[in-house]
Amino acid sequence: MSSASPSSASPRISDAQRTLERRFSNPFLLRLLRSPAHFLASRWVLLVSYVGRKSGIRYTFPAVYAAAGTDLVVVVTPKADSNWWKNS
Template identity: 40%
Template sequence: MHMMISMLTITVTKMKLPEPLFVIINPVMRLVLSSPLHFVASRSLLLMRYRGRRSGIWRTTPLRYVEDGDVFRCFSSRNTQWWRNLEDGAQVTLTVRGKRVDCEAAVVTDQARARALLAAYLEQFPQDAAYHEVSLTPNRQPDPASLERAAANSVVVEARP
């Protein structure tokens, strides 16, 4: 853990997993989340099955999510590729807490709304701040300046049944 002290905030940056590990982690999480053992991770992770926009191949990606009524929200970096398949809206199948849910998914394009949703997400999952390069204040709230930068580099996907 790295700690940096400034006049306004104390920035705590937790270590994030190296990207190459996800080559191992994602298949394991796909297996766990689609099994009867899903309960060990399904309170905060789901599987999203979507069709590649060019290839037509179905893919399944494990994602952290928040649930807001009947809306499932997932957050990612713009540097990843999976979300591009949903830019124009797409039918997806989510596996949430062991149940399959057919949904229409779309990328949130309003930047102010995406920023507010990212802030709410990081309040619920402050441990994910490092993945979005967001600093946290001493009371574990997203630092406004780093949140603004992160929002420009983040993607919010909403899926509705």
């Protein structure tokens, strides 16, 4: 019987990775996917938007997706590494 917790099974995102994502990768992908050159990335990446429940501010971030039959499977930041899922 293993005593490993579910959180230890998945790797956590480091602060350096999070900083690179927020300051460089996300802004670059946002601009690219909103431009006429979106075809360069839109085959694998889409934009997810939501409105903050308390603030009313619209947030948009890129996410990787894959087709599974007629459905889309979207990969987002693990629950333990983000707060956006608390918005519902």
